[in-house]
Amino acid sequence: MAIQSISAEPAVVVAAVAPRRGSSLGRFAQAVLRNRKATAGLVILLVLAFAAAFPGLIAHDDPNAAIYDQDLGPSAQHLLGTTQLGQDVFAQLIYGTRLTLIITVVVSAIATLISMVVGVTSAYVGGFTDRTLSLITDVFLILPTLPLLIVLASYLPPGSFTMIVVLTLTSWAFQARQLRSQALSLRARDFLVAARLRGERVSYIILVEIVPTMTSLLVASFLGLAVFVVGFAAGLQFLGLGNSTELTWGTMLYYAQEGGALEAGNAWWALAPGAAVALMGAGFALVNYAFDEIGNPALRPVRRRRRVPAAA
């Protein structure tokens, strides 16, 4: 703390003013802003969030209206050309951001929650509960994700809700294992012993005593999940297992593949939504990579360590 306050930056003041629990978050935010990878990732995600919130401000065409000439190349009128049906690809891309982002965020949030409850309960309660929950976690870890997703999605009515349910069901396990080992390391700490001696309920101890100490790990879990969920959701929709009337990047890819976009010389129709999926994934991954470096100082670039004493 003392070292940080030497470099008098506005973020430090915020951290100092904020209440105790907030201060660790403030330091965290500051660390994120100092990290180039994290900043790049955040900028990507903010741009995408803006497109999701106000698509009409960026794209002026109706994404569903098939009113233009078919299979047009990129032009000033149609930045990314038109589809086989004569829809504007750019408008589809911008309007498709919303549902893609919503599915990703909702699934990652619920799955993080599930993995937190399973992982921490498993570690804290121990014994039979731990063995059972760990076994269930291991089974879900090993079951191949995409095949399981395909089987589940084939039986359920296609749509965002199905997408959210099946993706959540198949993605929580990895983080649950990580959170369990983190919670295990906390088990013998004094503040938990004190809570036990006070006679607090297990649910209270888990939610009020343990979970707040793992905030940064939960954020990292969320980000790590988001990277995979973006890809898996798009992959499922690409295979035609989404609802083809909903506009997402995955369904755009599905139509492009069905319409033979690449062979027809209409490359942007297929490549643009693919690139968008990659960009969103990269955004989450960059922030996550940076979190790893912040959480584990051993992984920070060596270059930086040399620079610090020179600057001080």
Next chain:
Amino acid sequence: MRYVLRRLGLFLVTLWAALTVNFIIPRVMPGNEAQAIIANFHGVNPAALHALEIEFGVNVHQDVIVSYFQYLANCFTGQFGLTAQRLPVLTDIVSKLPWTLGLVGVTTVLAFLAGTFVGIVSAWRRGGRLDGVLPPLLFIVSTFPVFFVGLLLIYVFAVTLNWLPLESNYSIGATPSLSPQFIGDVLAHAVLPGASLVIVTAGLWIYSMRNNMITTLAEDYVKMGRAKGLPSWRIMVDYAARNAILPNLTGFAMQLGYVLGGSILVEYVFSYPGLGYLFYTSTTDHDLPLMQALFLFYTLAVLICVLLADFATAALDPRTREA
């Protein structure tokens, strides 16, 4: 030994879970698709039809529990019923297997070897030129969806440059044989799908290997090795890498599930007629028996690899043998 036994237990439980998922899903999910599929098979092959009726719970006037055990028995004897084309499911799977096995097997080994090697070297020469470029670049690329990489490769190398074939496993009209032309043709068709998988998975190996190496390099036994004046390649390989690779071996098996999933998408992008493409067509044809058998098959493949990785871990890490 106890370690291996415990992992064997996990193997059985997971296999049982996959079988049970297959049994339960058609019974609890909405829709009468199973009924329609089975109606399609009347008068074809009574034995296979009966196996399907038990699996999907159609026309079965018996206790669910009895059906369940019959279903398990059918699975263990390889009776998975018929595909929508009225072929035995197992025959269909076995005929497509070599293409996927070749594609996934070769690319996984290549990505693992290359990724692990780059991870070791970049951690060893930390902050060097290699470390500055490859790990961050490939880590970002590894988050790209594999089908996007596939589409990009098609666009560049097949459509624009016309260097490599666009799709399928060999040229139309070519007769399968062991002639050099045919083998060359098969390889040419496998380059792009294989490259998509390698590009997407290598980064994960680099990332985890590099991070494991960095942690291991700080250990006392590495310092001890240096103090003893051992040649640096020996410290790098025998002291640091041997220990750093252990978590990667466990990861290898987990990763395989991911790669197999990726291969479904890649085979779809390239219309590569392996198991993944079969999986895709089974969903579009609503060929539920085939789809569920494939899910089982993929699970089994992952499980076998998990077990192999466990044996390898036990061989490399004496602690697991004693524990």
